[in-house]
Amino acid sequence: MIECQNITKTYKTGEVEFNALEGVSFKIERGEFVAIMGPSGSGKSTLMHILGALDTPTTGQYFLDGQNISLLSDDELAEIRKNKIGFVFQAFNLLARTSVLRNTVLPLVYAGINKNERALRAEIALKAAGLDEVHFNHLSNQLSGGQIQRVAIARALVNNPSLILADEPTGNLDSKTGEIVLKTFEKLNREEGRTIILITHEHDVARHTRRIIHIKDGKIEDDSNNQ
Amino acid sequence: MNFSDIFKETYISLAANKVRSGLTVLGIVIGIGSVIAMISIGEGAKTQIQTSIEDLGSNLLTIFPGVVQPGRGIVSSGRGSAQTLKNEDIETITEIEGVAAIAPEISRRFQITAATGNNTNTTVTGVETNYLFVRNLKLADGFFITDSAARGLGREAVLGSTVAKDLFGENDPIGQSIRINRVNFKVTGLLAAKGGFGFSGPDDMVLVPLSTMQKILAGADYLSTISVSVADKDRMNEVRDNINYELAKKHRVDEPDFSIISQEDILGTLSQVINTFTIFLASIAGISLLVGGIGIMNMMLTTVTERTREIGLRKAIGATKSDINRQFLAEAVALTFVGGFLGVAMGWVIAFTVTSLEIIQTSVSLYSVFLAFGVSAAIGIIFGYYPARRAASLNPIEALRYE
Structure with a gap:
């Protein structure tokens, strides 16, 4: 479902060129739960941006659902993100002082889904993310960290994406809450067959996945199944 | 979306961000409100002046001695200094076709004393019987200067309402005697108060027979003004041309040594003055509108910076x-639109207050309201465009990373 062929990404700062990725190739099948691991500066964030259609590779090909993403324009990339990708960020990025439901339906607003269906799908997604129904009409600033990240997960689920990308999703949570969030990802993968890619630098986090891709200095160092 | x-x-x-939004809107409210208020005050002043000039008689031609210098306007026409209009001209003008009535006059300022001991300094005008009709005036009491008085150097005077009040207070002036330049006159009539606006305000004036004025008071045989009432309003220009021609012929001059001004000319000039004034006021108000617009831009730029992460998120989930x-x-448009709406309300309230305080009769015109709405929406688009583009x-990626 995901296929990366020899992807490189080069950043230019004035005269200095910096290769964030140097020929990365791998495949991820539908229903996989993968961790991309690496220390900071390893290029894992750059890889996530490319996988999330936020950026395009300098050279190489990236196929998502058979479609070549590497050559698309900004608006076409936005279209891909809208229909095929759900993001979960370390900093949650919920809209401040806005209700849980409104936050969850936001991707559907941009997708042009009508109001009744939005509410329905938002409730299903919030339940799948494990948030109690009592919180649905609360404002985002009235929730705990764990609850906020569940709303963010629900927001990532709501447009029924092919791929969920979670960038350090437990980085801002205490270990106990982080564990609960990771369990939620596990459950979504196991019970709903969601394809999930988790970007992290912590081994404790990566442990929850079934396959770990290690990246170092812009290259894949190791790609192995967990356990 | x-x-x-x-x-x-x-x-x-x-x-x-209620407080910030509110303050930003306030800038637009003040801008739009003052534009509406200024335009309504200008329009009101114009209407008021038009009405009072039309009250003077709309088919009136006024002949002044001397030439109105182009660009100097009617106010500084130097009347009184030139002495080219004579009594003989009256006959010439009366004979011209289309002239309904003619009222020659000569004015000077004199000190006037009443038997009560009160005195005032005001314009004394020598007139004939037709004056009342031609100038569209009415008597409040008594009778006007008769033909015999006009011919026979009668010592009769008709008082304007202000003069009557100055000299006699609340007492009835009819039958009393006054001294104009140490000559005794008997008050026979009282003009109805006209109020409002005008140069030759009839309220502050004493009318005496023309012959008396020329021979006894002024000691001069010229006229300072001849007012001509034209029978048919549509023939104003024709009558004016005829007077121009006949009078120049009579005076034996090539270029007329007098000027003819119609009410329309006065109206036109004044309207122009008031329009200029209105534009001036509205532009000052417009500057505050511009400042309000810059306020909108400032707030939107702050908002964009503050919400960089949110913008990043929206883009990440598929916003184009x-x-x-x-x-x-x-x-931005919502801010200016709300501002425009409240501004129209504020302008209306100001206009209403000005009217109810009887400073000036204002009129809020529909076009200024539409203009204000259009302008406020345009300001929203113009000043919101750059922040929105940004x-x-x-x-x-960078937006999501922004701290």
Whole structure:
């Protein structure tokens, strides 16, 4: 479902060129739960941006659902993100002082889904993310960290994406809450067959996945199944 | 993203910063409000002046001695200094076809004393019987200067209402005697108060027979003004040309040594003055509108910077450039639109207050309201455009990383 062929990404700062990725190739099948691991500066964030259609590779090909993403324009990339990708960020990025439901339906607003269906799908997604129904009409600033990240997960689920990308999703949570969030990802993968890619630098986090891709200095160092 | 969604997003984000949004809107409210108020005051003044000039008689031609210098306007026409209009001209003008009535006059300022001991310094005008009709005036009491008095150096005077009050207070002036330049006159009539605006305000004036004025008071045989009432309003220009021709012929001059001014000329000149004044006031008000617009831009730029992460998120979940652009533009336009609405209300309240304090009769015209709304929407678009573009062109990766 995901296929990366020899992807490189080069950043230019004035005269200095910096290769964030140097020929990365791998495949991820539908229903996989993968961790991309690496220390900071390893290029894992750059890889996530490319996988999330936020950026395009300098050279190489990236196929998502058979479609070549590497050559698309900004608006076409936005279209891909809208229909095929759900993001979960370390900093949650919920809209401040806005209700849980409104936050969850936001991707559907941009997708042009009508109001009744939005509410329905938002409730299903919030339940799948494990948030109690009592919180649905609360404002985002009235929730705990764990609850906020569940709303963010629900927001990532709501447009029924092919791929969920979670960038350090437990980085801002205490270990106990982080564990609960990771369990939620596990459950979504196991019970709903969601394809999930988790970007992290912590081994404790990566442990929850079934396959770990290690990246170092812009290259894949190791790609192995967990356990 | 459809309209109701944009509306909802706009409402949520503006409501999140109520004080800031409110203050920004205030700039537009003041701008639009003052434009509306200034235009309504200008329009009101114009209407008021038009009415009072039309009250003087709309088919009136006024002949002045001397030439009105082009560009100097009617006010500084130097009347009184030139002495080219004579009594003989009266006959010439009367014979011209289309002239209904003619009222020659000569004015000077004199000190006037009443038997009560009160005195005043005001314009004394020598007139004939037709004056009342031609100048569209009415008597409040007594009778006007008769033909025999006009011919026979009668010592009769008709008082304007202000003069009557100055000299006699609340007492009845009819039958009393006054001294004009140490000559005794008997008050026979009292003019009805006209109020309002005008140069030759009939309220502050004493009318005496023309012959008496020329021979006894002024000691001069010229006229300072001849007012001509034209029978048919549509033939004003024709009659004016005829007077011009006949009078120049009589005076044996090539270029007329007098000037003819119609009410329309006065109206036109005054309207022009008031229009200029209105534009002047409205432009000053417009500057505050511009400042309000800059306030909007300032707030939107702050908002875009503050909400960089949010913009990044929206882009990450699939918002296109134009989605973001529209959303921020909508916020700016919403601010100016609310400001425009409240501004119209404020302008209306100011205009209403000015009217009810009887300073000037204002009129809020529909066009100024539409103009204000149009301008406020335009300001929203113009000053919201740049911040919205800036928001839309943010790179989602950098925006998400923004601290």
